[in-house]
Amino acid sequence: NAEIQLIGSSEIVRKLREEVKVIGATDVTVLIEGETGVGKEVAARAIHAHSQRAERPFIAINCAAIPRALFESELFGHKKGAFTGADSDQPGKFRLAHGGTLFLDEVGEIPREIQSKLLRVLEEKTFYPLGSNTLVHVDVRIICATNADLSKLVEEGKFRRDLYFRLNVYTLKIPPLRERPEDILSLTKYFIKMYNLKFSKSVRSLTPEAKALLLELPWKGNIRELRNTIERAVLFAKGKQIRKEDLAFVEAHQPVRRPASVFELPEEGIDLEELEKNLIKQALEMAKYNKTRAARLLNISPPTLYYRLQKYGL
Ligand SMILES: Nc1ncnc2c1ncn2[C@@H]1O[C@H](COP(=O)(O)OP(=O)(O)OP(=O)(O)O)[C@@H](O)[C@H]1O
Ligand SMILES: [Mg+2]
Structure with missing residues (x-):
């Protein structure tokens, strides 16, 4: 099952698969850290699938997508009439996840006041739904994910330190795709098969140039971006x-040399030599004083650059 399989041939992913098996067998709370699209939810589902809770529900909740006013009800449920618009009983995600796993995505987005209540529930495993005086007991394993630096949010006072320690019993770090080029190729193979089936195509491989391009791209959107690209x-x-x-549209996202025409002449005019001197200095700094590279940044030849450096006494 692709959803619970961590595809990849790098040492990093091989270790991740081992880690997932080991922590799957336990009931510890896990915090998954990684950039957008690296597969945090895939890893969470894999942990659940390797656990004794595998036959019980896996409930995912994106904390960044819930309006503040509905947060408590979303997690802990409410009784009919608990607030305006509460026209039926709602169980809440905690009760839906009973016996299974609750996945809190973008956990850094939980409002402060809910953080306190969540901490209490995690410690006592019981809570009152909104508008109810019947105590509910739940048995839920928590897995959280964040693409923000949660420890920094703690330092900034935006996330409760005690909740952070409660959630961060085990940290699973998923590195960005650009740090594991082998995975770019194995995932590409996997996605080609998948989309061949979906679109009834028979793509077998990539040209060497296409392969080289895939390995060069920065993949800021990680596996999600690669998947869309291959699709x-x-x-x-x-x-x-x-x-x-066939990959030309990806290249379109790459930085292009801006035309010099972006420099608009102000009405009061400029000092052309002063501007040139200033740009040359910037190019040198940007190129860490490598003159060949600085010349390339200015689109002039190295001898021309040397000449101007002498002219301006740089
Ligand atoms: N190891 C993997 N093998 C196969 N597919 C993967 C893998 N990791 C991620 N994917 C695919 O990449 C996409 C993004 O994965 P996922 O939603 O888990 O990322 P995420 O880290 O939760 O992203 P976000 O931070 O944006 O929520 C999904 O389509 C998923 O199926
Ligand atoms: Mg996610």
Whole structure:
């Protein structure tokens, strides 16, 4: 099952799969850290699938998507009539996850006042739904995820330190895709198969240029971005190979050299030599005083750069 399988051939993912098995067998609270799209939810589902709770529900909740006023009810439920608009009983995610796992995504977004209540529930395993005086007991394993630095939010006073320690019993760190190039290739293979099936295509491989491009890109959106990229490339591929051109839309996201015309002349005019001197200085700094690279940044030849450096006494 793809949803619970961590695809990848890097040492990093191999270790992650081991970690997931080991912590799956326990009941510890896990905090999963990683950039957007690295597979935090996939890892959470994998931990659940390896646990004794596997046959019980896995309930995911995105803390960034819940309006503040509805937060408490969303987690702990409410009785009909508990507030305006509460026209039926709601169980809340904690009760839905009973016996299973509750996945709190973007946990750093939980409002302060809910953080206190959550801490209490985690410690006592009991709570009162809104408008109810019947104590509810739950048995729930908590897995959280964050792409923000939670320890920094603690330092800034935005996240309760005691809750942080309660949630962060075990930290699972998932590194960004660009730090594990082997996985770019194994995931690409996997996604090609998947989208061949979906679109009835028969893509077999990538041209060397296309492969090189995939390995060069920064993948800020990580595996989600790679998946979308391969989906489009398979859909538009003409033959059995994905070519660099099929990935052209990804290149479009890369920084391009800005035309010099962005410098607009102000009405009062400028001192052209002063501006040139200033830009040369900036280029040198940017290139860490490597003159060949500085010349390239200015789109002039190295001899031209040397000449100007002498002219301006730089
Ligand atoms: N190891 C993996 N193998 C296969 N598919 C993966 C893997 N990791 C992630 N994916 C796919 O990448 C996409 C993003 O994964 P997921 O939603 O778990 O990321 P996330 O870290 O929770 O992202 P966000 O921070 O944006 O919530 C999903 O489509 C998922 O199926
Ligand atoms: Mg997620």
